[in-house]
Amino acid sequence: MMIIVMDAMETMDKPLSTMSAYKSNKPDFPLLPKIINGGIAGIIGVTCVFPIDLVKTRLQSQSIKPNEIPQYKSMADCFRKTFAKEGFFGMYRGSAVNILLITPEKAIKLTANDFFRHRFSDRSGKITLHREMIAGSLAGLCQIVITTPMELLKIQLQDAGRVQTSGLQERPSATRIALSLIRSKGIFGLYRGTAATMFRDVTFSAIYFPMFANLNKLGPKTTYSNNGSDSETVFWASFLAGCVSGGIAAAAVNPIDVIKTRLQTLKRAEHEQHYSGIRDAFIRIWRDEGIKAFFKGAGCRVMVIAPLFGIAQTVYYLGVAEYLMKKFRLASDNYSHNDYKQQKQQTTKKLRMTENLSKV
Template structure:
């Protein structure tokens, strides 16, 4: 029988002051990584949102035929800055979102550890990742809700114009105040269930996969990962998890789209969205924007993990 005496020993805790010092750079690293990542991949994220929200017409007509067609039409109609609609909200809230996700995963892994230096069993890794994903939705839900309205505004305006209608422009601030006035704080949490379904599942897949891929690579003298290994592991784990949870992302995106183009269906919850999408568009609709999402998530998490593991904030704060 295996000796469990080591596992039974309590994990040594850092003094409160040292714990606090270590938490701050983790939050800063998450914020830096999030801002860099969003700035790089946001145009593709906008394309992904528009592809997921567009519905095929009765005669098979579509506004966008592919990812490249959507990119081209959006750029021609709205210009370079049109590709960054909704980015201000994303950049503002991505710091707490990424900080919560990465820091919570580390915290849960620490508390679920079986002992110092012991590898974390896969079920516990999945539990730590899923718990981290559940923590982040307090920020992710309102961030995604506002971002989606801004990203999809151009598509809705073009569809309305073709139908002889006019939809006034909205800003993230006016949308926020309108939702708060009409529905209170809960107005910003439309689609929470679908967001949780996507983010918890994503984190359950992503974090254990990243840890295993990252462990395959070379290490520095202090035992930490080399930057290119963290980057590649983040890209591979992120793109894999993104594709697997894309159906949940399609559901979330459609539920959070407050304004609809003329003729587009409305949905009353996750199950209603699944049923109507299957009936009207078939199972392939759940993988709309899948390639785009993989391309978005891969560098986003590659950059995030690289910044996190390089300890950029620690260097800036003189802790390394």
């Protein structure tokens, strides 16, 4: 593992002046469109799947001891009870703060992965599997600066209906919770559960991004050159690759997501415990609830993450940001998604010419 990390660090440490040959055969890295696409993908995805995410949070937050009747017996039961008690808008508790912060969070995650893949790839633009995993891990690490406070505030709002015993209690707001934490613990109060969040996001990204990239290569292609030599995976195949990769990665990290949710839940029910850290949470959950507790909400989480990342890849494929930038004249030299495709096509032709000359 150390060899892999050192190999990647050597690539990152190369000064730009010595990397001209390294970069010359690769397409440029258009940063702004990637940031905008990431934000758009996050907003659309969260709006579509937020009620399922709320159910996931409530299932994970409730701790059930032996011979104890759970408040929510299943995903369907949680949906039914939440909707009956809190109505349609109750299913979107915490969505405002999530939609607000998901834009920079998804933009950082998706853009950082593309950036690190760009830096770690060779002259022809190819990248090895271990470098794909490092690029994904670094992307996950970058996003926690936004993810941790976003998840902390979202969880308090989502779980409020579960722990409230009276309908007369004042509903919390993200602003009130944030100000209370800052007054009592400073800015770091918003970063409760950072270690667990980092563990989850780094692991998720190390699984998701390489898996998506390789599944995407297997899909049918659409050509954008006369001889058919230059191609791109079709839209629906990229969507499915995003869904499958997101679902598998989400299921794999569900145990640490349960621990993270418990650590970040500030207000627990009367019979529920508070945890001092990852180790304490793991031991107590295992001892009191068994191994099944670590897979609470796994189905919901897969149902949330799979379409979320499928949508993200769709937005990238369609080049929504490139279209908007061209529409409102924000792109320099009328840069568009088609320009990027043509750039990739020209790069491929140059590489083939170089390979043919080397064989002569």
